Amino acid sequence: GDSVTQMEGPVTLSEEAFLTINCTYTATGYPSLFWYVQYPGEGLQLLLKATKADDKGSNKGFEATYRKETTSFHLEKGSVQVSDSAVYFCALREGGSEKLVFGKGTKLTVNP
Amino acid sequence: DAGVIQSPRHEVTEMGQEVTLRCKPISGHNSLFWYRQTMMRGLELLIYFNNNVPIDDSGMPEDRFSAKMPNASFSTLKIQPSEPRDSAVYFCASSLVAGGFNEQFFGPGTRLTVL
Numbered sequence: 665g666d667s668v669t670q671m672e673g674p675v676t677l678s679e680e681a682f683l684t685i686n687c688t689y690t691a692t693g694y695p696s697l698f699w700y701v702q703y704p705g706e707g708l709q710l711l712l713k714a715t716k717a718d719d720k721g722s723n724k725g726f727e728a729t730y731r732k733e734t735t736s737f738h739l740e741k742g743s744v745q746v747s748d749s750a751v752y753f754c755a756l757r758e759g760g761s762e763k764l765v766f767g768k769g770t771k772l773t774v775n776p
Numbered sequence: 777d778a779g780v781i782q783s784p785r786h787e788v789t790e791m792g793q794e795v796t797l798r799c800k801p802i803s804g805h806n807s808l809f810w811y812r813q814t815m816m817r818g819l820e821l822l823i824y825f826n827n828n829v830p831i832d833d834s835g836m837p838e839d840r841f842s843a844k845m846p847n848a849s850f851s852t853l854k855i856q857p858s859e860p861r862d863s864a865v866y867f868c869a870s871s872l873v874a875g876g877f878n879e880q881f882f883g884p885g886t887r888l889t890v891l
Contacts, residue, residue, distance in 0.1 A: 696877065707780070707867055707882030708819075715877065753819065762807055762873060763832060764880065768818035 670767035685739040687754035695756040697737040780883035794856040801870030811867040
C-alpha cells in the first residue's frame with residue numbers, strides 16, 4: 665500500500681538556520697503530495713502542495729519540490745523563525761481518492 | 777467561518793465506558809474525515825463520508841468503533857466499550873469535494889484518555 669516516510673525528529677535549530685525535513689513516498693500511481701503543519705494544541709493546517717512531477721509548492725518561505733525520480737518531497741526553508749516551531753507532516757493522496765496518507769511527523773523546535 | 781468544531785476537547789473515562797466524540801464540519805463542505813493520532817502509529821484515517829454516506833471505513837480498528845453522519849452538519853465517533861489502547865487524539869476534518877484539489881480543514885482534536 666501507499667506509504668510516507670519522513671525523517672525522525674525532533675529537530676532543534678537556532679533562529680535563521682536552514683531547515684530541511686526529508687520525505688519519501690511509496691505509491692502505486694501518481695499521487696499529489698502535501699506538507700501539513702500542526703502548532704501546539706491545534707489541528708493540522710495545509711502548508712503547501714504539489715500535484716505533479718517537478719511542481720514546486722511554496723508558502724510562508726517554505727518550499728518543496730515533487731521529485732518523481734527519487735520519490736521525494738523534501739521540505740526546506742532558508743531561515744527559520746521561533747514561530748516555525750511545530751510538528752510537520754508529509755502526506756500523499758492518490759488520484760481519484762480523498763484519502764490522505766501521512767508520515768509520522770517531525771517536531772521542529774527553533775530557539776532564539 | 778468558525779472552522780471545524782469538535783467536542784469535547786478533552787475526555788477522560790474509565791475502561792469499559794462508552795465514549796462519543798462529536799464533530800461539526802464547515803458549512804457547505806460535503807466530505808468529513810475522522811483521524812486518530814498516536815505516538816506509535818502517527819496519524820491514521822479511520823473513516824470518511826461523502827454527502828453523509830460512509831465511503832471508506834477500512835481504517836476503523838474494530839467493531840467497538842462506529843461512526844455516523846445523520847446530516848451534513850454533524851457527525852459522531854463512538855467507542856463502546858472503550859479500552860486504554862484507544863487513548864489518542866481524534867481529529868475531524870472536512871472538505872468540499874468538487875473535482876481537482878480539495879483541501880481538508882482540520883478541527884482542534886479531542887484528546888481521549890481511557891484509564
